[in-house]
Amino acid sequence: MSEEKTKATDALLYQKKSFYEVFAANSEEVTAAYDYAKGYMAYMDASKTEREAVVASIALAEAQGYRAWKLGEPLTAGDRVYYNNRGKNLFLIAVGTEDINNGIRFVASHIDAPRLDLKPCPVYEDHGMGFLKTHYYGGIRKYQWVTVPLALHGVVVKADGTVVNVVVGEDDSDPVFYINDLLPHLGRADESKPLGAAIPGEKLNILVGSMPLTEEGEDKPEADGVKRNVLKLLNDKYGINEEDFISAELSLVPSAKARDVGFDRSMIGAYGHDDRVCSYPALTALFESNDTKHTCMAILADKEETGSDGVTGMQCELVLDLIDALADALGGRSSIIRANSKCLSADVTANYDPNFPDVFEIRNAAIINCGISLAKYTGSGGKGGTNDASAEFVGWIRSVLKDAGVVWQIAELGRVDAGGGGTVAKFLSKHNIDTIDIGVGVTSMHAPYEVIAKADLYEAHRAFKAFYLA
């Protein structure tokens, strides 16, 4: 074949391109991507729970002129508002100048992440060690959570209704918490266990103390002295008692901060990239899209990791109420708005991992640094539980990304029948809103410390901006 013929057929091939093939290492784009990552890392360190992510996101939004808004209050074209749903789920709304019946541009991500929640009666003592019982939240590989430093985050609502905020284990001077594991010397029987059976859920008990409460003049500690001492320390600091744990939302998360990963600093390690790595770009892209005539909404959802149920999850009808409010305020109709709306379900996918090639199908896997990953469908088995965007909608978003010069790739989560997963996509599309999954590739998803690439993060920002503006 002549060289010319080879070139002609080259154009027929779909080939993923790395961000670093598109942009040279010393280019403005690479510098911009690495600068952008700094803001993201600060956001991550401030956002270890959905509540903290809401606070951090509101701070960013208010700095951009967004103000708090409630159902029933007026709205007009040009307004920049946010709706804070119970401190755990946030909607940012940029009211556009065009007819609201032309639809809304949604970018829906989630700000909850897998972790260990405290049980309602968590405190106990056994042979001199004080512990807190946990109930894991979301899909975790339990063996990954033992013997790593953990921090306690959350709120306690006292009997009088006062809300106490708790963060212990993040400051360098703070203590951290810990889950025991077996020493290898005594682990012979465990060696042959399947991974999933090695650490059962009821072994995820948090070590929180070992010093019994003693009083002067007493020759030996009281029964349950360690537990009593833990409760006394908590009472001294927060004014809470054991019963107050019943009305608390306290979670153990890894105490590690976001850090550059690799000699080249091209990656970021952090807790909870899934899915704050899409939430942060959903916000920054919105802030840079003031030129759009469309009404845009960035959704930061809660409860995605447990099925999107509850009043702060994407299955709650609040999103319909917000569309109704926009329709009422701007003279539109909800059914028409929804029919003309477009939604990016912005959630992470799995990066191809050379250490575990068997669960991926390389021709359809997300490759690190090849940009944001578009997923036509998710689900498991025979596409069970999937949104499956139409070819027409995939075609539209493909041209939007191409026109904006975004580095992007098509990807499936993994090999057929290797497992699967879902996103909030199906909870938006059930309202007659065209929806497609798109997100950043993650390495070691749902682990206490996950890894993403700075290039893919930056392309998420650019992709969402292109979508709001298109």
Ligand code: MN
């Ligand atoms: Mn996710």
Ligand code: MN
């Ligand atoms: Mn997840």
